[in-house]
Amino acid sequence: MAEELDEMTVIEHIKELRKRIIYILIVFVACLIVGLFFANPIYKYLIHAEPAQGFVLHAFSFWDGIGMYMKISMIFSLVVTLPFTIFQLWLFVSPGLRPVERRAALRFVPYVFLLFLLGVAFSYYIVFPMALSFTTSITKSMGLEETYGMAQYFNFMFNIVLPLALLFELPLIVMFLTKIRILNPIRLRKMRRFAYFVLVFVAVVITPPDFISDFLVSIPLLLLFEFSIFLSSVVYRKQLAADSEFEASYTQAAEE
Template structure:
């Protein structure tokens, strides 16, 4: 291939990448607009669910209410955007994949949204109330008067829920990489101690600075990793069976 052809190919790839980034930006902005319309009912639901254990939320600046609406709108937009981002990524790299890899990647796209929603539900209904209950109990045991701002409350909420929802994609990523034969359960088991260290580090970074939040996020991440190893083993066994069948057919064809 000539240098000019290679340069044109690079320009074409960059043009394609820019086009798909524009699509992602359009979907994100559209999701943000939708999120602004549904922010109030979502806010009312979050307050009526009362994980805040009865305390009153306060606004300490004129922008707290707007900031809360924007946080909710961004969460809604992210829920819409994540599957679309994955699909656009697949569409960008699919020309370089083999047909089996292309079909495997496309099958996994719908599950991105499902796992993201499951991650949000788990983080909000299990992890967040436990973390909030722990921090409130410590505050009350110290005899401190509780005055919580709405901005701090929702920052605490989203700092737990959104990262954990994104990390729920780990099993899907591992299954996909196993399907592409980049990973396998043997390699995942060998790197377990390093993976555990990385997951603990991630949990400490993404959670508020208290031990119980770190613990409540670390345990699900370790379980997700082990579940990913299990799924990888399932996919890997099917690959070995398919390879054995293919080899048997080849040997039979050679003999005949």
């Protein structure tokens, strides 16, 4: 009987997860259609913005134009859908969380979108121009004629901007895991060397194959990790203070 109840519970969880995924897909497709209307102004802004000035982009296939519009609309849809996706994920996992964990998770949801936008701004306006300047200077120093395809330019940009923007969620994740007492600053400091290795490895994988791009992405990631330790310390100190206050009140009540 217990096995049947567990099986029903698993089936209910699967149905609930399927329902949340369907909701996310519906909103994603709707935002994708809306993104097609915004693809042209976004494209014009990107090619006239500071990093792209001075470049003449070419289409090397008949599908480059429509393919780029579709890619821009997909990224637009991903960004707009992100808060809804996080909220649906919270609705799925919240029944299994304790009240303190549920309040902590819900409090962090709005900051997911803000940190993502901050990561996009940092990677697009700071990291991407540096990487672009370095790679083009190498091309010029080799005496090569510069002929850039629009697909190659935007793929180069997206491969830097999007992964780095997602990694900007690291401090928020660390704060949440500290809040629910899975992580603490002591544990994070002990795993610093391993974390550094993983973050540098990620930076090498997501960036173009040159040392400067790897360096420009690695340094912000390492700083994000150190900032995450700082935020974890703030949360951890508050937890220790709350625990001490609770123990003092409990001891006082026991003595009375």
